[in-house]
Amino acid sequence: GAGVSQSPRYKVTKRGQDVALRCDPISGHVSLYWYRQALGQGPEFLTYFNYEAQQDKSGLPNDRFSAERPEGSISTLTIQRTEQRDSAMYRCASSLMGGMFNSPLHFGNGTRLTVT
Amino acid sequence: KQEVTQIPAALSVPEGENLVLNCSFTDSAIYNLQWFRQDPGKGLTSLLLIQSSQREQTSGRLNASLDKSSGRSTLYIAASQPGDSATYLCAVIGGTSYGKLTFGQGTILTVHP
Numbered sequence: 001g002a003g004v005s006q007s008p009r010y011k012v013t014k015r016g017q018d019v020a021l022r023c024d025p026i027s028g029h030v031s032l033y034w035y036r037q038a039l040g041q042g043p044e045f046l047t048y049f050n051y052e053a054q055q056d057k058s059g060l061p062n063d064r065f066s067a068e069r070p071e072g073s074i075s076t077l078t079i080q081r082t083e084q085r086d087s088a089m090y091r092c093a094s095s096l097m098g099g100m101f102n103s104p105l106h107f108g109n110g111t112r113l114t115v116t
Numbered sequence: 117k118q119e120v121t122q123i124p125a126a127l128s129v130p131e132g133e134n135l136v137l138n139c140s141f142t143d144s145a146i147y148n149l150q151w152f153r154q155d156p157g158k159g160l161t162s163l164l165l166i167q168s169s170q171r172e173q174t175s176g177r178l179n180a181s182l183d184k185s186s187g188r189s190t191l192y193i194a195a196s197q198p199g200d201s202a203t204y205l206c207a208v209i210g211g212t213s214y215g216k217l218t219f220g221q222g223t224i225l226t227v228h229p
Contacts (some may be wrong), residue, residue, distance in 0.1 A: 004159070021120070025221035033215055042205050042219030043160070062133055091159065098214045102167050104147050105217065 002026065004108035006092050012114045013082055021077045022112045025094030033073050033093040033105065034067055043091055050098055051074065082115045089113075118143045120208060122220035129196055129227055137191040137223045139206035143182050146210035149193050151180050154203040154222070164191070168210075196227045 006026040013019050025032050031050050031062040035043035045059040051072040060066070079086055085089075091110045095103040118141045129135055132184040139149070148167045152160040164173045164180040166189070172181040179192040189206055203224050 031215060033217075035217075037182070042221050043217075043220070048215030050215075057215070085157070091143045093160075097167070102165060104150060104162040104165045105160075106162065107152075112190045 004092055004094050004106055006108040006111050008111060009109065010112045010114075012024075012116060015115055016081055017081045017085060018078065019082055019113065021079075021090050021113070023075045023077070023092030023094075023108060025073065025075070025092070026106055029094035029096055029106075031095045031098045031103070032069055033095075034075070034077050035091045035093065037089045037091055037110070046077070055098075079105075079113075081114075084115045086116045087113055117220075118208060118210065118218040120204060120206060120218050120220040122204075122223050124223060125221070126128055126224040127226070129225075131196060131198060131229050132183065133196050133227075134192070134194050135196055135225070136195070137204050137206075137225070139189040141187045141208050142191075142219075143210065144187050146208045147214070148210075149157060149180075149182055149189050149206060149208045150217070151178075152205040152207065156222070160205065171194075174194055195224075196225075198229055200227050201226050202227055 007022045033048040034046040035041040047057040049069040064080045067077045089110045093105040093107040097103040123138045149163045151163045166173045166182040177194040200222045205222045207219040
């Protein structure tokens with residue numbers, strides 16, 4: 001079956017531009033997560049949703065970052081006025097239920113963002 | 117704040133060896149611990165999930181143990197193969213944010229023929 005799909009796979013943008021990263025979770029999965037991963041490090045939590053409700057956005061670095069999941073399926077992570085320090089691999093994951101219900105997370109292949 | 121540490125950072129072994137990867141976490145109030153495998157250019161693949169009430173989980177040649185009170189987990193790989201070469205990450209979930217997995221930095225495993 002289809003896994004978590006992220007697009008684009010690679011994104012190169014100039015400093016100051018806005019970018020939108022898309023995540024299409026596994027069908028039927030309630031929870032959706034966004035993580036950011038720097039080279040040689042483990043993923044760092046950004047935000048997560050149950051259905052369309054954003055449950056925790058404590059990991060978003062600043063107010064240039066936002067995420068939505070309006071219909072409880074596809075999610076978009078938006079970064080406004082990008083800066084070079086935003087360059088990283090952005091990973092999306094989904095799970096059948098929330099983490100406290102012991103549902104494993106399924107990750108997509110990520111979007112590699114490079115800000116020049 | 118939960119912190120997760122993995123030791124060693126890198127490991128190189130000959131094919132056929134049994135090996136152990138270590139993970140420690142600072143806050144023992146967790147719901148579960150997960151081990152992931154990451155291959156270059158690909159996403160993370162969930163290997164094993166151990167619930168906080170469990171002591172271990174097994175899948176094929178993999179066995180993961182959890183000692184919640186001491187804040188430790190180990191991933192045991194039996195009879196390693198070159199195809200096991202990857203980065204292995206452990207992550208814990210707990211506290212008040214049910215969706216927030218805290219990851220370690222990973223162990224890079226190389227199994228040479």
